[in-house]
Amino acid sequence: MAERIGMRTGEALVEGALDYLCAEPEIVIGELDGPVGHALANLVGDQVKGHTRVFAILNSDVQVRPATLMVSKVTVNSTAYTNILMGTVQAAIANGVLDAVREGIIPKEKVNEIGIIYSVWLDPAVLKAEQVDHAALFAVHREATTKVIRKAMNHEPNIDWLLENQDKVEHFFHQQGLEGNL
Numbered sequence: 001m002a003e004r005i006g007m008r009t010g011e012a013l014v015e016g017a018l019d020y021l022c023a024e025p026e027i028v029i030g031e032l033d034g035p036v037g038h039a040l041a042n043l044v045g046d047q048v049k050g051h052t053r054v055f056a057i058l059n060s061d062v063q064v065r066p067a068t069l070m071v072s073k074v075t076v077n078s079t080a081y082t083n084i085l086m087g088t089v090q091a092a093i094a095n096g097v098l099d100a101v102r103e104g105i106i107p108k109e110k111v112n113e114i115g116i117i118y119s120v121w122l123d124p125a126v127l128k129a130e131q132v133d134h135a136a137l138f139a140v141h142r143e144a145t146t147k148v149i150r151k152a153m154n155h156e157p158n159i160d161w162l163l164e165n166q167d168k169v170e171h172f173f174h175q176q177g178l179e180g181n182l
Contacts, residue, residue: 002107005029005114007036010152014144016136020126023144025093026119029106029152032067033113040069040115050075054086056094056118064094065101065111073121084132085122092138093118096145105150116149 007030015022030036043053056068070093076082097116100106106114120141126132150156157165176182 002110005031005110005153006034007031008152008155010148010150010156012144012148012151014140014147016140018129018133018136020123020129021133021136021140022121022123023141024121025144025148027148027152028117029066029114029149031113032115036115036117040067040117043069043071043117050077052076054090056090056097058091058094064097066097066106066114066116068093068097068116068118070118070120073119074124078127080127081122081124084126084134084137085120088132088134088137089120089122089141092141093120093145095138096142097149099142099146100149100153103146103150105146105153118145 007028009026009028011024011026013022013024028036028039032040047053051072053069053071055063056070057063070090072085074081076085097106101108101111126137173182
């Protein structure tokens, strides 16, 4: 029997070649009969205009396991953005979750007992692209999904790495501010 997964958190970044090809998910993963499950149920039942919460699906009528609830970090206010988020990105996240199960990152015997709350960021710049590369967008979000789940399940980065590298890691936007670029 796999160990209980009370609550774990993760953050990841995967970037592609084009400006809008960036995924930066943040997740909470844990048992459905614990705080993650309660939060997941509350989020489903408390929809907010512009931040609709939806399950990751392979296609309509095909929800993945573990149950994964997508929550947009960006206020959704256009049909084009909605179609990309609830199309290419949603499918990529669903596939990334299944990849994590296939790789053994998420124990297969736990998929009906745990849930994932997935804060998804789709760069609004995607709306300015002359031609959206859906294959590349799918690949970036799929990779980011598996990466963030792996990091959460492995408690990465661990505290020893963080303490050792605290003064070596620069926050990109803080550095931009220091350089007067913001």
